[in-house]
Amino acid sequence: EVQLVETGGVLIQPGGSLRLSCAASGLNVSNSYMSWVRQAPGEGLDWLSVIYSDGSTSYAESVKGRFTISRDRSKNTVFFQMNSLKAEDTAVYYCASFFAAKFFDYWGRGTLVTVSS
Amino acid sequence: EIVLTQSPATLSLSPGERATLSCRASQSVSISLAWYQQKPGQAPRLLVYDASSRATGIPARFSGSGSGTDFTLTISSLEPEDFAVYYCQQRTNWPLTFGGGTKVEIK
Numbered sequence: 529e530v531q532l533v534e535t536g537g538v539l540i541q542p543g544g545s546l547r548l549s550c551a552a553s554g555l556n557v558s559n560s561y562m563s564w565v566r567q568a569p570g571e572g573l574d575w576l577s578v579i580y581s582d583g584s585t586s587y588a589e590s591v592k593g594r595f596t597i598s599r600d601r602s603k604n605t606v607f608f609q610m611n612s613l614k615a616e617d618t619a620v621y622y623c624a625s626f627f628a629a630k631f632f633d634y635w636g637r638g639t640l641v642t643v644s645s
Numbered sequence: 646e647i648v649l650t651q652s653p654a655t656l657s658l659s660p661g662e663r664a665t666l667s668c669r670a671s672q673s674v675s676i677s678l679a680w681y682q683q684k685p686g687q688a689p690r691l692l693v694y695d696a697s698s699r700a701t702g703i704p705a706r707f708s709g710s711g712s713g714t715d716f717t718l719t720i721s722s723l724e725p726e727d728f729a730v731y732y733c734q735q736r737t738n739w740p741l742t743f744g745g746g747t748k749v750e751i752k
Contacts, residue, residue: 573681573689573732573743588740622688630736631679633700635688 530554530634532623537639540613548608548639550623555634557599561626562606564597566619567638574619578626579606613643647671649733649744657752664720666747668733673713677737680709680718683746684729692731693718723749 536548550562563578577587577597585597596609606623620640624632648671658664668678676696681689691700693709696716706721720727728751733744 572746573734575741575743586739627694630677631691631694631734632681632689633691633694635690637688 530625532625532634532636534621534623534636534639537621537641539642539644541645542614542643544613544643545609545611546613546641548610548621548623548641550606550608550636552604552606555625557604557606558601561629562597562599563624563626563632564595564606564608565622565624565632565635566617567622568616568619571619576621577608578629580629610641613641615643617641618643646740647674647735647738647742649735649742651731651733651744651747653747654745655748655750657750658723659752660723660725662723664718664723664727664749666718666720666731666749668711668716668718668744670714670716670735672738674735674737676712677735678709678711678716679734679736680707681732681734682727682729683732689732720749 531553533551561580564576566574579585579597594612599606620638622638623636625634627633650669652667678696680693683689692707697709708719710717730746730748732746
């Protein structure tokens with residue numbers, strides 16, 4: 529059974545930095561395509577980033593240059609470094625497996641990031 | 646960027662009724678379209694991929710159809726657990742985009 533567990537969400541001030549983690553079991557993050565998707569309160573889904581099995585990455589324009597996706601093979605964990613946080617980054621952040629680079633077949637339960645002074 | 650427009654925004658139906666949800670793309674996505682279900686406080690769940698293929702464990706009452714720019718998710722007979730928000734998603738072009746969602750609520 530595949531499980532993805534996100535951690536790291538907190539209340540943080542604008543301009544701050546935060547690193548989210550996504551610990552995987554039942555799948556190998558190094559052989560998979562892994563993504564981060566967020567959902568602002570009461571809003572829809574917003575794709576942010578993907579890391580491919582070859583280590584290459586891609587980002588949505590809204591976070592390019594501020595956020596960085598990475599992985600640790602030994603921990604089977606994907607990370608999301610978020611810098612220069614803004615109030616509009618407030619959302620639940622989901623980690624998801626991006627099957628065949630087409631759709632998301634497994635999702636974590638999400639972690640809430642609140643950016644506020 | 647491909648814009649996905651879902652309609653209606655809200656669908657009010659009774660258990661046992663048929664639900665028909667629409668997703669229209671601003672340009673062709675071929676069959677590269679997926680549907681997700683999301684209940685309050687939960688993560689989205691994959692229902693359909695490649696426009697019409699049901700994901701593992703998804704009941705047969707869920708079916709997807711369409712190609713190009715017009716897609717439909719049909720729930721043949723609503724069960725109490727089907728009342729939720731449904732999203733479509735495309736990956737033909739970057740960036741990957743989601744529709745705004747259709748809420749299926751109990752009438």
